[in-house]
Amino acid sequence: MNAPFPISETPRRPLSVRLATPRGFCAGVDRAIQIVERAIEKYGAPVYVRHEIVHNRHVVERLKARGAVFVKELDECPDDRPVVFSAHGVPKAVPQAARSRDMLYLDATCPLVSKVHVEAERHHANGRHIILIGHAGHPEVVGTMGQLPPGAISLVETVDDAETFQRPGEQPLAYATQTTLSVDDTAGILSVLKRRFPELPDPHKEDICYATTNRQEAVKRLGEGCDLVLVIGSANSSNSARLVEVAIRAGARDARLIDDASHVDWSWLDGVQTLGVTAGASAPERLIEELIAAVAARFDADVTEDDGARETVTFKLPRVLTA
CATH class of the missing domain: 3.40.1010.20 (4-hydroxy-3-methylbut-2-enyl diphosphate reductase, catalytic domain)
Incomplete structure (x- = not known):
């Protein structure tokens, strides 16, 4: 350079x-960073953080210097220290595991991601199969899919995926989206899904934050x-x-x-x-x-x-x- x-x-x-x-x-990122900072102030170092609190190297390095320890999975954390869940959200199994170990945990999931989780649970309770538009492997997608039993959500990443998606069984369909997608790309995917499955609700932007x-x-x-x-x-x-x-x-x-x-x-x-x-x-x-x-x-x-x-x-x- x-x-x-x-x-x-x-x-x-x-x-x-x-x-x-x-x-x-944004507000969700600011809140998540504050949660880690306040936790260090209140409980002292180290405070463990499952995954990067937000996806920025400079933020992560600054929090490390203050006493945050970033780990990939909960089993890397001791029982007697606080752990923070990242802004991207986590599968339900993660807080369940923390409770089973009597751990003090703080959930920094962005409230707008939590809103998607609630919507997914509502659709599932109403007997709908959920199409999730998002990127495979992204922590937010992993967290959203982990709110429901395996097979309850199908991931669609592209227009081609939307064209080839097959409804599992006779369940009615619903959809949700990752909050950080391209607005235009998502609209294109939803247009294909709506053409193929007219019972889907009209495209909206609520899930993209x-x-x-x-x-x-x-x-x-x-x-x-x-x-x-x-x-x-x-x-x-x-x-x-x-x-x-x-x-x-x-x-x-x-x-x-x-x-x-x-x-x-x-x-x-x-x-x-x-x-x-x-x-x-x-x-x-x-x-x-x-x-x-x-x-x-x-x-x-x-x-x-x-x-x-x-x-x-x-x-x-x-x-x-x-x-």
């Missing part, structure tokens, strides 16, 4: 920089007028990866997912007149600030902020952490 700041004092060429609004942390929808709309505006869009987010962040795809589809000549400013290949900006910048819902704002500083060190940057949705959503912390 190139050095983060220029070494020479050569004249800097003009560059228009547009910041997407909204960008970065407000933060995902708002960030994709903001990136569409960037893509329409930017030569290059840089999206700050980790490679395993679904909502961040979707922003890159949305930017390209909206008309950006190029779009790149980067962990932080140190991962920019500055040759990407050759010939770029307008640069768009955003961040996935699990990326801290300081990473945006550091990227803008690195850009300003190399270019005569005119930085403006796009108009967009102003988010005021907040989620309450578990009562045990606020009492």
Whole structure:
């Protein structure tokens, strides 16, 4: 990688920089991080966290430094220390196992993911087979499918999957979606399912969370007028990866997912007149600030902020952490 700041004092060429609004942390991510921080303050270190609390390397490393220990499975945790479940949600078997061991556990599942879990349980109770639109292996999908007995949910990832899906038996159908999907891709999949199974309810956006929808709309505006869009987010962040795809589809000549400013290949900006910048819902704002500083060190940057949705959503912390 190139050095983060220029070494020479050569004249800097003009560059228009547009910041997407909204960008970065959403309410669910902010709540999950606060749960880990408050747990460390209340119970002391170490506090165990099952899976990455959110999909961002910088967040995870900062929490590690404060005393969080990240593990893959519950059996890696001692009985006598608190454990936090990640924002993506967990299968029902995980809290059941924690209770059987008398563990203190804190559930940081995003309330909007919990809403999908409740919807899935309601559909199942009403005798419906559930089509879940999502990405295989993603923790949120694993958690949602783990709310119900095996076979109660069928995963559909693509339009092709929707075309070939076969109803199991004679059960009526319902559907749910992962909260961090591409809004447009999901609409295409639902259109196919609705054509094949007219009894499905009309397509809706409720399961794709407000933060995902708002960030994709903001990136569409960037893509329409930017030569290059840089999206700050980790490679395993679904909502961040979707922003890159949305930017390209909206008309950006190029779009790149980067962990932080140190991962920019500055040759990407050759010939770029307008640069768009955003961040996935699990990326801290300081990473945006550091990227803008690195850009300003190399270019005569005119930085403006796009108009967009102003988010005021907040989620309450578990009562045990606020009492």
